[in-house]
Amino acid sequence: MRPSGRKTDQMRKVSFERNVSKHAEGSCLVKFGDTHVLVTASLEEKTPPWLRNSGKGWVTAEYGMLPRATGERMKREAASGKQSGRTQEIQRLIGRSLRAVVDLQALGERQISIDCDVIQADGGTRTASITGAWIALRDCLAWMEARNMIKVEKVLKDHIAAISCGIFANQPVIDLDYLEDSAAETDANFVMTGSGGIVEIQGTAEGKPFSEEEFGTLMGLAKNGIAELVALQKQTIGG
């Protein structure tokens, strides 16, 4: 029995609210249950130094948590003077995941910076960030298309979405909330495209090691969940 009463293959209620920022070229408030992430996409007409004069652009991501997004207040990273290893790991993952579906040549020499700020956390903040970031990124590209800068379909090759799965109380389950996450034996994050290609897999045994079979079950759960998320993304952008 899951603490939330959900079935093992049942994700939390997922929603995307677009255009939540007056300033950003694209933005999305994504909710996976009580996990709320505000994502903005900011267009900048310059690229990182290593891409100058390459004709290619870049998509990068930063991740942060408000200090009281969690049950216990955490020290503000700006005050402590550095980003934790966990923060850096997550923002690198978000950036890689998005770049997997972007044609950087078609984007041209520009950078889109994705900011994922966790307003409230209840497990799965990195997967919610990736899934919501796709919406913000797409709306940023649409903003650019409206100004004849690019064609969305040339730049954005596919959907991307992510979900966590894990083994909780000896049962493979999807979309772990905080209570499950902190007690799970195994925790795995999957990032996949709309066409079912795998972009990232991260599986970690928190307690005892897991078997290939267990991992296969988690991947099966993830495939279904991500298909649902992609369907929801399509519906959200009114496609």
Added chain:
Amino acid sequence: MRPSGRKTDQMRKVSFERNVSKHAEGSCLVKFGDTHVLVTASLEEKTPPWLRNSGKGWVTAEYGMLPRATGERMKREAASGKQSGRTQEIQRLIGRSLRAVVDLQALGERQISIDCDVIQADGGTRTASITGAWIALRDCLAWMEARNMIKVEKVLKDHIAAISCGIFANQPVIDLDYLEDSAAETDANFVMTGSGGIVEIQGTAEGKPFSEEEFGTLMGLAKNGIAELVALQKQTIGG
């Protein structure tokens, strides 16, 4: 003529949304027009070192801006590794303002940390922060009273609210938005209590110096505005 079409003594629409955080003991999403600040109040059962065994508690504040809260994306302070002088100035101001209406002895040896995170900025983020922080602080104290830890009326001696005034296009105006703020000749922030006492005044000539008379006009605008804000606070807490 103000860019927004407001009258010189007309504030923007102000609203407070309480209990916006699942985790925090008190929280408030405060909006002054397009300036939106998420405030949380976090209770911690420990004080700063210099208050140990004094019987007194502490109220402190931190302030941050999401990178794309503004028209142009700003560098994330956690990534650049330090808080700007402006950030530190503002969070010191918020903390001082709140402590002016708190009886630290009655609070007991505990710390309440106020986090003011600007979700969207359009001028006046520090005054919105202070005004909304009072709500979050009060709800945190109510949470404590419900657990017999303190009495709200013993700890919280008065309301506190803040507003900016300035001279824009040669006219004294209240509650400057970003367009006005960036062009104002004089910019002044006022923090006052519910009973009309002054807690902080910060006046700065951006262009030419201002006169004592002009400053008096600004203070008059501020007194009326803060009275309105305090009335709104009272209505919000269901008083």
Added chain:
Amino acid sequence: MRPSGRKTDQMRKVSFERNVSKHAEGSCLVKFGDTHVLVTASLEEKTPPWLRNSGKGWVTAEYGMLPRATGERMKREAASGKQSGRTQEIQRLIGRSLRAVVDLQALGERQISIDCDVIQADGGTRTASITGAWIALRDCLAWMEARNMIKVEKVLKDHIAAISCGIFANQPVIDLDYLEDSAAETDANFVMTGSGGIVEIQGTAEGKPFSEEEFGTLMGLAKNGIAELVALQKQTIGG
């Protein structure tokens, strides 16, 4: 009764010693009683990046305290690796105050860096810094005029001076020393020009809030004090 025996409207003995640095283009050792600040003005033939090719120059300020300028030795900021919020607040104030009387266009694409280093502290270090910085800045400009780079009267539009006032033992007093400052109920700093224009006002209730009337009294004290300081500046530069 003030600890120093001064009358409520009596400033400490103020003195300016010019040309105290062999190297700096302008310099001044300013003393407000036992508060001693060494100010240097350094000319650099470059501007901050955001002013390149604008034809305008810049005046900026940095502030520091020797570790044993105070009663208890403070940690050296260079050793702790960052400037405190207080330090940043003060150096931003000094810079803004000086720029209020400088025509940056007439200065041309150059930067003057003002360094205010507190040799000994006894309250009022920021107001002494601003008042002495005007002398150092003026001497730096005279150095430039002697080299046909600018005309002093084109660049420096007015005098600037600053004083603190506060309510100590229920009495409004001027130019608080450390003993008064640490016990004052209200503390206010005023920065004004030679022609009486107000450039900065910072008033803070340390204990109970203050009233508009009390603030008016403090401003009256400040106006007289600053007029005296400006007269002393004039006498110092031999004008």
Added chain:
Amino acid sequence: MRPSGRKTDQMRKVSFERNVSKHAEGSCLVKFGDTHVLVTASLEEKTPPWLRNSGKGWVTAEYGMLPRATGERMKREAASGKQSGRTQEIQRLIGRSLRAVVDLQALGERQISIDCDVIQADGGTRTASITGAWIALRDCLAWMEARNMIKVEKVLKDHIAAISCGIFANQPVIDLDYLEDSAAETDANFVMTGSGGIVEIQGTAEGKPFSEEEFGTLMGLAKNGIAELVALQKQTIGG
């Protein structure tokens, strides 16, 4: 054809040199071809703060690269003042992997710090680090057993080893060297125990997404490779 001429399922020559440090309780110079990592295990009679009085110990890891371990000299992290996101990611991975086979209760309130310093890099530094760290950790525990502090078999529950696999030139291959790694379409790291349990999986599509089938092939390669590494570990410790 692989640049090194190896078969797709052929690892590089792997060797472990024990007792390479005069000072450390356990140490190992591990080589995966031209990738050389010096690992030391340091026993400290104290635990991190969050384990005080818990009766449990801790195993942690740090990772570094000498500046010229790579083809182009990299900036020294000690000089740049912070560890990169990549460094932090890797050292967190090494620590988690080792803890998966350690009984922290049986270790007692002590910490073992594993330092993995890459002397020369040619791809696969993190997998070599984990595999060599097991030897250093085991020798540290043997040192402790010789002093009647613990029993090795009580603390160390299993072997742990790691290998990278990837898709290079459309072919699944094992143990990528730098030339392969920098051109691979997919890169996956596997950490498994001696008994075949999976502890960590990290798979990343560098170019186009990969399929579940491809991932299965990589995992098959990894299982065989890790079995070989574990056999080599056993032979090394003379078991």
Added chain:
Amino acid sequence: MRPSGRKTDQMRKVSFERNVSKHAEGSCLVKFGDTHVLVTASLEEKTPPWLRNSGKGWVTAEYGMLPRATGERMKREAASGKQSGRTQEIQRLIGRSLRAVVDLQALGERQISIDCDVIQADGGTRTASITGAWIALRDCLAWMEARNMIKVEKVLKDHIAAISCGIFANQPVIDLDYLEDSAAETDANFVMTGSGGIVEIQGTAEGKPFSEEEFGTLMGLAKNGIAELVALQKQTIGG
């Protein structure tokens, strides 16, 4: 011919001004010609952690330069966020030199912090710092003796003074000023006690290597110079 017209064995005019700080237990403004260093000695009733409960005290030193102490303004170390290698080297030298003549056991579990802040630099700041620091330290100890905390003669075993010598224009000279220092072929600093014992020698070939004979000449110059400085210290403390 030396730029200053001094003879090869002639030091600049040296002076010590005592009690220049209202707050510090000991203080001295030391001048070696145009090199001016303000030294304070601060007594703290605690020791560094590694001396707790050892019965021994500590003497430590910090060194800083005001940004415009030099011909060109230097970046403020507090602003750049770290102390340069040169600064750290010098302050370690000052601390070691002073400790060479202090009986740390007789001092008791206390720390004396020496702050050497260069107000104006013209070469030889480290040797002026050491020589002046002896005065400030001695006055701090006298302050302690007056309060029956220690006996000066038990704690302070000897004088300590320092001088630089170098080879300038092929001639061995003493007490190099900035013009000489920046053009010297060899630069050496000597720290010696009142009884002629050597505490520190630092010799550096700036251009071509020097010979043992040349070094002997420099040491001879230093011995005479330091004897003069010690005589001046004695005269200063009214001995």
Added chain:
Amino acid sequence: MRPSGRKTDQMRKVSFERNVSKHAEGSCLVKFGDTHVLVTASLEEKTPPWLRNSGKGWVTAEYGMLPRATGERMKREAASGKQSGRTQEIQRLIGRSLRAVVDLQALGERQISIDCDVIQADGGTRTASITGAWIALRDCLAWMEARNMIKVEKVLKDHIAAISCGIFANQPVIDLDYLEDSAAETDANFVMTGSGGIVEIQGTAEGKPFSEEEFGTLMGLAKNGIAELVALQKQTIGG
């Protein structure tokens, strides 16, 4: 009697292993007994900013210690976020020493970065670093000569080598190991060229001051030792 049983004028066994790095243009593993330092020389086709367009090149050095190079594990400098004063002092010394025998004009506008990483420490790491760095530097220059970039004999004017001497148990001894170093009364490092010129002298009294005669004895020991080291360098490069 020395702990190692060596005679007072007997150095430890010294060896140089060349070409230990697959990537670096020059490299050397130098051993002075149990002190092992890995030195790499990295050629970069750019100079520091202050040498741009000067026609001159630069040689710089960085120094590091693996955390468990020592008897007790030290905190990793990359993790603590800064290099210690000791580290900076040593790397400045290494750089200065090497530049003393390099014709920077003949090198041309390039930089050679020397990295000295202490794999295992047993006293004398800085002298071993300098002595081994000469080999790595020379091999880097030979690599350049083979590509017709420079002539070795034009750039490298002489040998450079270094040794420590000290007074241990009242006896002047050469090449102190850790046991001697930590108990020595006086510790001195000498850096000399192949032709006997002195480049650096650093002598420090750890306990009681030393006399000019004692220092002369140490220098005599050093001259002989360095002559041996230079002979060994010559033999190593097959000259």
